[in-house]
Amino acid sequence: MLNERQAPQGGANPKDRKQFGIDLDTKSNLELLDELDAYIQTAGEFELDGQMVHTYLAKLQERAPIEAGDQEAVCQGLPFGARRKTSSEASKDKHYHVFRQLLTGFAAVFALVVIAGALGYHPIGDAWEWLKEVAFIRMNPSGPMSLPDGVDGEYASLEDALKQNDMDISIPDWIPSDCAYVDTLFRRDDKGRIRVVAFYGSSQREFRIQCTSTNEVDIVGFDEKATEEYVFSVYGKSYTIILNTINSKATWNVGPYTCTISGELSQEELEHMIQSIQ
Amino acid sequence: MTHEQSKIISNLYRQYFDDIYGFVYRHIGDKELSEDITQQTFLTACQKPDEICSHENPIGWLYITASFIVRRENDRAYHKLEQSLEALDSPIAAEVVSTFDEILSDPLAISAKDREILLLKYRDGLRHREIAEKYGITELASIKRLSKALANCRSAYREKKF
Numbered sequence: 001m002l003n004e005r006q007a008p009q010g011g012a013n014p015k016d017r018k019q020f021g022i023d024l025d026t027k028s029n030l031e032l033l034d035e036l037d038a039y040i041q042t043a044g045e046f047e048l049d050g051q052m053v054h055t056y057l058a059k060l061q062e063r064a065p066i067e068a069g070d071q072e073a074v075c076q077g078l079p080f081g082a083r084r085k086t087s088s089e090a091s092k093d094k095h096y097h098v099f100r101q102l103l104t105g106f107a108a109v110f111a112l113v114v115i116a117g118a119l120g121y122h123p124i125g126d127a128w129e130w131l132k133e134v135a136f137i138r139m140n141p142s143g144p145m146s147l148p149d150g151v152d153g154e155y156a157s158l159e160d161a162l163k164q165n166d167m168d169i170s171i172p173d174w175i176p177s178d179c180a181y182v183d184t185l186f187r188r189d190d191k192g193r194i195r196v197v198a199f200y201g202s203s204q205r206e207f208r209i210q211c212t213s214t215n216e217v218d219i220v221g222f223d224e225k226a227t228e229e230y231v232f233s234v235y236g237k238s239y240t241i242i243l244n245t246i247n248s249k250a251t252w253n254v255g256p257y258t259c260t261i262s263g264e265l266s267q268e269e270l271e272h273m274i275q276s277i278q
Numbered sequence: 279m280t281h282e283q284s285k286i287i288s289n290l291y292r293q294y295f296d297d298i299y300g301f302v303y304r305h306i307g308d309k310e311l312s313e314d315i316t317q318q319t320f321l322t323a324c325q326k327p328d329e330i331c332s333h334e335n336p337i338g339w340l341y342i343t344a345s346f347i348v349r350r351e352n353d354r355a356y357h358k359l360e361q362s363l364e365a366l367d368s369p370i371a372a373e374v375v376s377t378f379d380e381i382l383s384d385p386l387a388i389s390a391k392d393r394e395i396l397l398l399k400y401r402d403g404l405r406h407r408e409i410a411e412k413y414g415i416t417e418l419a420s421i422k423r424l425s426k427a428l429a430n431c432r433s434a435y436r437e438k439k440f
Binding site for chain 1: 279284285287288291292294295296297299300301303304305309312313316317320321324333334335337338339341342345407410411412413414415416417
């Protein structure tokens with residue numbers, strides 16, 4: 001055991017002090033080592049400058065490299081040394097690591113939700129709605145939205161009609177399974193206004209999806225027999241829904257166009273059609 | 279030693295191992311022994327965790343400790359070393375030296391490190407001071423290294439019956 005050491009009182013005598021760390025390049029290796037030893041003895045543990053010692057050692061290493069010590073092997077014999085972990089410890093570490101990652105993930109999601117909430121978004125609500133929609137569509141596949149193969153028509157589907165007339169509008173990609181696409185009418189009046197109407201139906205009911213180049217959602221949405229009227233929001237976009245005892249109607253704007261879904265649809269079907277708009 | 283103290287000393291070890299080891303090696307001239315002394319230095323730190331962890335200049339403490347252990351090791355080895363050097367004039371040593379070429383030409387007989395210092399001393403005729411200068415180690419470390427190389431050479435001589 002080493003003896004206890006005391007801090008030097010006032011350091012070495014100034015007369016004995018020597019200038020260290022100067023002109024190292026002009027000194028031989030043995031002179032550097034002698035000077036290093038002298039420095040360590042002179043400075044004492046409280047005043048010794050580790051960087052100064054490092055400078056000497058670095059100069060010696062530059063001129064006469066020594067074989068590197070095995071830091072990891074030496075560490076094995078020390079109380080804080082890394083020892084090889086047992087399989088159960090490794091397993092615990094792995095579980096802990098996974099747990100930490102999960103915890104970090106949850107914390108990040110929570111922070112994002114809080115921030116999004118503060119900004120007026122509702123990511124969890126939106127995600128929940130999306131999941132419900134996916135589940136609904138899996139359980140209730142869409143009815144045919146285009147003409148069957150081999151059947152001729154001016155437009156094979158509403159999507160086809162919009163594409164052919166350069167109308168960049170997203171439309172529902174789900175309709176009730178008992179209904180099917182029937183036909184699409186395209187009209188352009190003498191003022192250049194466009195109207196595209198797609199008809200869908202079954203033996204029991206029918207509905208239409210209409211896109212016009214007049215942006216008049218309030219007028220289109222007006223229904224004096226309405227029993228219920230509300231704004232339905234999906235992914236930040238608003239749709240006006242009007243219900244009466246027979247028909248349902250949804251209107252929304254897409255750039256210069258106004259679109260409408262109207263006909264014999266239940267409120268739930270109408271909302272699902274809106275949610276299917278990409 | 280508390281967990282916090284262990285962490286502090288561990289960090290010192292990671293940070294200063296190379297320098298402490300380098301300092302020791304320059305005074306000892308032997309890798310294994312230098313690693314042992316470096317380990318002993320940090321072991322001493324672990325035995326005095328309160329002192330090292332509250333020390334205002336832990337690197338100073340480490341160098342002084344390493345320096346102390348090196349000096350003690352050199353003092354301990356000095357007598358043994360003198361005997362080894364005297365043995366150079368013994369009949370066995372003379373035989374060894376006379377069969378140098380044979381031993382040195384066998385790569386399995388002695389290590390490249392031993393071969394090099396033996397050649398420097400006995401073929402090139404360098405003095406210990408010159409060898410120490412070349413290796414960047416102290417003169418004493420050079421003598422110890424040569425002594426160890428000779429010991430290995432003798433072992434090779436006895437085992438292989440050159």
